[in-house]
Structures are given as C-alpha cells and as structure tokens.
Amino acid sequence: KAGVTQTPRYLIKTRGQQVTLSCSPISGHRSVSWYQQTPGQGLQFLFEYFSETQRNKGNFPGRFSGRQFSNSRSEMNVSTLELGDSALYLCASSTVDIEYNEQFFGPGTRLTVL
C-alpha cells in the first residue's frame, strides 16, 4: 500500500506571496491532518479534515487554510507569506477513528520564505 505523499517536496517563496501544498493520504484513509514543524516550536497542529469538512483547527492565523476533496486528497494554503512561515509542513492520514488509530506521516514539504 502506498504511503502518504506530499507535493512539492521543496518550495522557495518570497514574503507576501501565497503557496499551496498538496497531500494524498493512504488509500482508504479519510482523515488528513496538517502540522507545521520548526526547530523552535516543534510539531504544531494546523488542522484536520474528514469527509471534506474541517473537524479541528489549531491556533494559527487565518492566513493558513485548507480543504479536502472527495477523494480525500487535501491541500493547504498560506497567504501573505511571512519569514516565520519557513518550516517543514507535514501531512498525516488516519482512518475514521482518529483517536484510536495512529497517524501516518508524509515526507513533508520544506517551505523557505525569503
């Protein structure tokens, strides 16, 4: 079974631009969560989608948004990029019972904002 895939793997943007990251979950997984990982803050939860609906949202500004499609693929968007948005963005998928099942992570997208 193929794992979680994320595209692109690396991205360089400048301040003020916007970016869209993509995540394809493991086949059959309907829950997709997004995390931001930085050296200072570690892994922080952004949001979680299930059946095209955002179920949970972390403590991030409205510049961070996401969506999920009917095939469970998910995208996240960051508008008006700031230097502090430079991070590794990880996507994780899980089965419907997310609280009882592990989340499987993708390789991440490394975003650099100049």
Added chain:
Amino acid sequence: EDKVVQSPLSLVVHEGDTVTLNCSYEVTNFRSLLWYKQEKKAPTFLFMLTSSGIEKKSGRLSSILDKKELFSILNITATQTGDSAVYLCAVGAYSGAGSYQLTFGKGTKLSVIP
C-alpha cells in the same frame, strides 16, 4: 492549554547502552499517547498507548504509560547507530472546543556513537 514535555532534549550514548526517554503531559480529556521516530524525513509510528494498553514492546523498544502520574517512558535496549533519531511523544486529547488533536513534545534527539 495542553502541554507535552520531553526530557532530555538530547542524549549521546555508545552502542550497546540502554536509554530511557521521558514524556510528561498535562492535558484534559486524554485519549492516547503516541511515540514516533523521526530521522531526516517523516516521523514513523512506534507505539500507541491508551487506557486499555499501557505497556507495549517491539524488539528492543518498549514503552509504558502511567496515567496516574501522567507520564510515559520509551526504553531502547542494546542501542545501535540506526537508533539515532529524534523521538517524538504526542498526546491525543479532546480540546475545550470538543475537537480531537495531537499535541507533540519537542522531541529527544538521540545520538548513538559506535
């Protein structure tokens, strides 16, 4: 606010040593505690501990959960250089808004030298 604290932040040992990594937490509506291993790529799942499964073992790795004292430990015996990685502890809980999410600690960086 949910909190997960891992200690030590970094650790250097020699091959063959036994190590113990610690994870303490303060969360409301606890559901599960998970351990992940992260090398220079996506975190890979190690264990999930819940009220119904407070002790897990896989090969040289084992973990226990103490729900009364609110901590977990991850033990690695007979360490190998391939065990060098960042070990992440995450706690799954329901937030005040009723949504489920994982809160991660900042990780313990383990370096195993030959």
